[in-house]
Amino acid sequence: MCIGILVIVSRLAAQTYTVTRLNGALPVMTHDMFVSAGATETEAENMNGPSVIRIPDWISPDNRTSPEAVYYMYFAAHRGNYIRLAWAVDLEGPWHLYNIGQGIPVGTRGVLDLGVNDQIYIGNNIAVRKHVASADVHIDYENQQIILYFHGPSLFAGSDAGQQNFVALSPDGLDFNGRIEQVVLGKSYFRVFEYNDEMYALDNGADLWKARDPLNPWMVPAGFNYANPLWLSADNDPFADDLITAGLSADVRVRHVAVRVVGDLLHVFYSRRGDAPERIQMSTIDLGIGDYELWDSSYPPEELLHPEMDWEGADFPVEPSEGGSAPEHVNQLRDPCFFEDIDGSLYLFYAAGGEDAIGIAALEETGLSAADPVQHLTPYSFELMQNYPNPFNSETIIRFSIPEAAEFTMKIYDHTGREVRSLETGYAEAGMHESVWDGRSNRGDPVTSGIYTCRLQTGLHAKAIKMMLVR
Structure with missing residues (x-):
């Protein structure tokens, strides 16, 4: 049974989705769940960046976190040193933590752990250190493997190389340790999608990236300089350009995104650093116009969800958010995750209260789109x-x-x-x-x-x- 229904009417001529909070409008991942598992207070106080999959049938019940497991949620702490995993039979929960808490040795926590030295050397003079986060998990049905894109601060030849995105592979999605590809893909917070047999990503800030070879997206060409990212970055920066053109403060920028390809449209879900309150919004990109250097984001965005529940921070002051890790107990929604189940049902997971908890909502398509020039609520729209x-x-x-x-x-x-x-x-x-x-x-x-x-x-x-x- 669901309560706390939220249907937001956009300021645009059309609204693409209505949004309904699920799980009784309560979070599905909380601080208390970590405490109950015997995790430290540091582990329990921050959670962000969910990525949800339905476990593919080729992973047998014996090779899952539990024979009952149907769904996996991968997530992190903003500055945590391992990628976390929870499993559930139902998307609304209860969710159960895996390899987290009392008795789990450092180096085996979650599904990817930086270990006792908070650093992993992956080869080719590249190391990942300090923290790992922003799990973006995909199922490779052809090769029967789980793909984990993630980011972390890096070193190249012993020198600071900034936060970069990497990829790791696993046959069952439970252990990515020792399975990181030995190359930097691009900047942090990749959200990867496919369109017209090509592979693309949006990063932190919604900059665009493209795989050199979509059939071998992490295969390195001869003579490659490993100090550079493997994927190609676009000169075009549509989201930032929109904010500049709109005359917004330089403090406002896209934070982390989620994506859904709908025909020739890309639905981009995101929040923005500097908004008051930070909330979940959506823009579209017409992929059908050709070269990704020409892709442009719709503006202004549709608002999908803003803090309304106490656990989302609604009882705290409305203030502009800042970059980096969220302080505890703030009026903010962040880190959207789009998930489509096998029956076509659509869901949105998100971090709430800044990064205090993770919630779930159902998305229902209205049949209207702000990017659709055919469907109008008036004879002419803007x-x-x-x-x-x-x-x-x-x-x-x-x-x-x-x-x-x-x-x-x-x-x-x-x-x-x-x-x-x-x-x-x-x-x-x-x-x-x-x-x-x-x-x-x-x-x-x-x-x-x-x-x-x-x-x-x-x-x-x-x-x-x-x-x-x-x-």
Whole structure:
């Protein structure tokens, strides 16, 4: 039985999901569960970054945490030195901790442990140290193995190399020790997805990455310099560009993400550092426009869930969140995890109270999408369509619609957020409109090749797209 139903109406023309808290609107992972298992207070006080899978049938009951286990939840402490695991028969719990607590030797905790020296040397002059977190777990059905993407501070040839993302493999998902691939994939907090036979990831901050070879995503090419990441990073930074264009403080940025591919759309679930309160939001990316350097995130985002329960921090002050580990007992939701079960049911796990607990909610698709130009609640909604052609080298057409007559501006910005061209300023009737940019600045000079942002503003509404100019 579920209570605490939350249906949030977005400020956009359409809302993609309604959200319902499950488990009686109570958390599924708590401090007290760790204490009951005999874990230390340090282990119990912080939990974040859940990643949930349904255990595949080829893992026999005898090779599971329990013969009854149906689901695994991988998670971490923000600065913990092992990746944690819990199992359950039902997604709403009860969840049971695995290899955690009293009597579990250091080096065997959870499923991946940094050991007594808080450091693992993985080869090729690379070491992971201090902490491991941000589990992103996938099932490789073809090779019958569990894939764990994770991050940690690293060393290369004995020198600090910053927080990086790695990958480890396991036949049963219970032990990844000694199974880390000997290469850095990219920056921290990877959330990996596949589209059109390619592999991509969004990292902390929602920067884009792409595997060199999707068939062998951690195979290193000849002559590779192991001081560098294996995956390729995009120059495009759509989420950060949106925040700059919207004029938000530099303290506001995307934190950690979860992803769902829906046809040619990527649904990106995330929270933002600097929001008050930090909460779960969603944007979309149209993957079908081609090169990942052209991908652009919808803006403004839809709000899915904000703190409303005491254990989510609703009884604490509403304050902007900060980077890094959350202090205890704050009004924040973080670290979304999207999970789709075999019956098509959709779920969202999330860290709450900052990083005090983990909750679960059901997602129900409304049949509407802010990114869908066909479905509108009014004859016209507030839309800024992708320019055409794109890329372009002389001029490009930009179409937009507004639901009611309004004053509006349309401006072009370069990658630094500097205004290049004030394209349109004036009054427009409700309906569809178009503008043409000839690739010139306000002074009439041709601008250089690059990625530019077009931002449409009417009153409280704003949207932006990315455009590529090639001279």
